Amino acid sequence: MKKSSLLILISSCIVLFLTVFAKANDEPSPYEEIYPEIGYKTVEAAANDFEQHFKEKLMLPLRLPPISFTHYFGRFNDLDSDMNDSFEVVFINDKASENHYKINIRPIEFKLPIRTKYVLETLELKNGNEATLMSLSGFNVLVFERDNWQYMLNIDKRVSDKVTPEILVEIANSIVYPSE
Structure with missing residues (x-):
């Protein structure tokens, strides 16, 4: 029983981490950040x-x-x-x-x-x-x-x-x- 509980807990943490990480990366970075990163300036x-x-x-x-x-x-x-x-x-x-x-x-x-x-x-x-x-x-x-x-x-x-x-x-x- 302990193994399955630990596996469920780890799986839940991974799913939670991936969900939070994916949502953070779904939002596009503002152009003010993106363009300077690839060499643009004024x-x-x-x-x-x-x-x-x-x-x-x-x-x-x-x-x-x-x-x-x-x-x-x-x-x-x-x-x-x-x-x-x-x-x-x-x-x-x-x-x-x-x-x-x-x-x-x-x-x-x-x-x-x-x-x-x-x-x-x-x-x-x-x-x-x-x-x-x-x-x-x-x-x-x-x-x-x-x-x-x-x-x-x-x-x-x-x-x-x-x-x-x-x-x-x-x-x-x-x-x-x-x-x-």
Whole structure:
């Protein structure tokens, strides 16, 4: 009888522990904790790291998509070689996962190639440069070059009725360098 009581007690403790542990882990961590753990920081700090690394000024779009965001973070990805280095800004909404917008920037000399099979259309920016709209992994992506950078504006396809290709072009056109 003692063995079965001990076994029941141990089993009950294990079930209780797993229940408490599972409930604690079911609640998502706030973005303020998650993103810094994976290398994100303020946009300003990450942009400064990127500029210092490449010794060149970086300008970001002044406009945002017309959807709401609760958080934004920046990250300079300093990998093994400059070829893989990039800067990214992510805008998210903790109440609406579809409100997800990301800007990726890399030096033109290490730009990512445009794959024809993903191209939806080609658009023109106000400075005469060409921009390519692509469809990639749940995102519409506007790719263009400006000064010495390749920009990629990524918007979740679930908000494509609110953030159209024309709006992405307006965002791209809002990048203004001091010499302009």
